[in-house]
Amino acid sequence: MANSERGTFKVKSGLAEMLKGGVIMDVTNREQAMIAEKAGAVAVMALERVPSDIRKAGGVARMADPRKVKEIMQAVSIPVMAKVRIGHFVEAQVLEALEVDYIDESEVLTPADDQFHIDKWAFRIPFVCGARDLGEALRRIAEGAAMIRTKGEPGTGNVVEAVRHLRTVNSQIRRLVATPDAELPDLAKELGAPLSLVQEVKVLGRLPVVNFSAGGVASPSDAALMMQLGADGIFVGSGIFKSSDPAAMANAVVRATLHYQDAQIIAEVSENIGESMPGLEMKTLQAEDRMQERGY
């Protein structure tokens, strides 16, 4: 190693390891960022609008105004993440210039490239990417993602897709681990993922990077559900600041995530926290409104 090296994969994936067991909250201004930090969030995601508002607004959703991102970075001492459109490497360059701590190449925004995701190896800032299954997760890691989040369906307040995606990844990992070495090349082809990563998953028995759950968590029990299903931590998008009492909801989700195996504590923290965001039933979503289909 040279005397000192920045932006190595170890420091990129290492920051995600430090966030494990924690909650990352979407925020749209400094006040919300401070509420999130005070509630015990391990990081915040700086956004122009939360996903449910992006749904309502329609049109093209882009990276947030740099001024907004800077305002939020100045308001808190925890890491600040921000989203770029799938494939929009210039938005990523801008966020790197602002020195955000993590970039989310996100299906919540309108994709900028219908073929290629960003070459994330080209950046010193780490990336988190969404995935619905193991193949998608490994493709993103091959492109340099240092953290994965299962996609769920953002802005719905409905946890069903988050559950489906995490269960899918986990059952595919179980199957991969049970596959004889000689059959791994074929499995890699089926998953559409590099063989070297498939082999690594077999050795580790899990993804080579941290895997959070995202897209639909709207209550303390939702968060604990995802943790019991094996998530390393939780992203909450609209679920905090679209609830009736954001500070109380934020507090409760953090504590339920920590004590996810203790139903007594989840019951206590779920008391008197106002109402969760109004949710959406999946069947009411038009095919073109499903954000999870974005990305390849």
Next chain:
Amino acid sequence: MRIGILSIQGDVREHERMFQRLGLESARIRQPEDLVDLSGLVIPGGESTTIGMLMQEYGLIDAIKEKTRSGHFPIWGTCAGLILLAKEVLGPSPARLGLVDMTADRNAWGRQVSSFEADIAIAALGSPPYPGVFIRAPRIKRLGQEVTALASYQDQVVMAESGPYLVTAFHPELTDDLRVHQYFAQKVETYWRG
């Protein structure tokens, strides 16, 4: 001999794996009642504000301080753990144990873009140098008289000890080099044998 790993949030699994490789028993600590029968404690990397706040809420700060009263309960803090062990913290300071007479400055090496890996010479561990992984790492601005510096990088102390307490600004648990874990385990054993 059993080493506890504070398991509120952060890279608990990585510390666990290192002690496992050393053939040592470790236990996850979430609540005060988990502290019984422990010979030492590790505070992992994570977000110090989050960990400190939740330690406070669940009575862990008082319970751990109570355990340290004998002066024979070793604690090792990595990164966030260093901050939680520091008597003074610059800027917005989290709830913490404050057992080591030093002043810590959070994230003072810079934001994530400045996180780095560097080889660190640690005399107590001999050669080769230790692979230091620094992630949004804190700096130690002041060391009390009772505190001994064990390693420096660019004129900054990055590893220090004070009686039963050990702090590292870097993350030995993210490497494959077992020497710092071994060093702490020896400390625990010394106090455990009394």
